[in-house]
Amino acid sequence: MARTQGSHSDITGPRIREAALRLFAQHGYAAVSMRQIAKEVGVQAGALYNYTPDKQSLLFNLMAGHMADLQTAWDAVPQADSALERLRGFTGFHIRFHLERPDAVFIAYMELRNLTEKNFAVIESLRRNYENGVEDILKQGMEQGEFDIPDTKVATLAVIAMLNGVNTWYRSEGRLSLDEVERVYWSMVQKSVST
């Protein structure tokens, strides 16, 4: 056999990326074989190489795509004037964005060590860029006297780490609604930087 009925790169391409994303998140990059991904898509392993030059590029593109989506989405959020309101906006955005794509988030944090040196540097740069946006809010809050933060660099990472934690436990069928989760975290974030 060869080309199959209804096959098309516009369909197979995305399906490969979706399958790889899910499998990488579930079992880890190193533990997932190209044959497993192919099986999920309903294709032979060799067919994957019409869509990616190799397994490493598949991982990198998933991670780079996620980081780009994150930055683009955050850039599109209208910014309030006060640092406090901007931080509140960030808290809600970050929680919701991350809860909507748990697999991509998981990969972006867990598979860094499976990137080549060059690819790692690219992803790290994208991450730092995002973090700098948060630190700018904290700096603004310090300048305007709205916040009291001993170290804005550490506080940036602390706030992000705290919010990222939501992905480890939140379940949509769980005790708390998304609005409640957001409210609880905002209460803690807001106080942690308050004067």
Next chain:
Amino acid sequence: MARTQGSHSDITGPRIREAALRLFAQHGYAAVSMRQIAKEVGVQAGALYNYTPDKQSLLFNLMAGHMADLQTAWDAVPQADSALERLRGFTGFHIRFHLERPDAVFIAYMELRNLTEKNFAVIESLRRNYENGVEDILKQGMEQGEFDIPDTKVATLAVIAMLNGVNTWYRSEGRLSLDEVERVYWSMVQKSVST
């Protein structure tokens, strides 16, 4: 050749665990082969099976040992009367304990998905136990009116996630001393639960 000069299980055993810990943390469980671990120890792959029934047990014992060490160490910390002081004690303990064993911490968080179902349940139970100790402090603080926390379950996870973040950036040669790191995090933790 066969048994080598100076070989002894009291020496080889720990060296295998140390090598496995470092390699698992660096490259991930699935990406590390038994032959790599053996090479690090200076032994053939077959020799590892005098010390572990299989690769999975090697991982599990590293994780279970780490969680047991964590609980034991925390249990040994003298507890103050007030919830605020107990929380301060926890913050310092948790930061220092985690910074002293970055590899074990990394593995305990990243390799959960590579555990068998049964082993996973054991590790999760140990983790929950530790988290419950923290939540007890927050509950006590609420009862005594020292804290104002919308949800002690979420707050527990938020505080721990925030503190865990220190492992991703702290370097002993870096800008901040251990005492300064502890002070910065305590400032944020303390305020995040304050009334």
Next chain:
DNA sequence: AGAATAACTGAACGATCGTTCAGAAAAAAG
């Protein structure tokens, strides 16, 4: 209609994987 292209199969490549085991050498016990 036929020609060109896009998409995929199926087999194969050498490499590496976790694990087992008979046998050999060093250390400990007698």
Next chain:
DNA sequence: CTTTTTTCTGAACGATCGTTCAGTTATTCT
């Protein structure tokens, strides 16, 4: 010293890995 036990080697097992490629079929183009 001799015997027993501990520790490790070196080879081998079948399985699976990422990747390549000639050939085949479906789709698109002319």
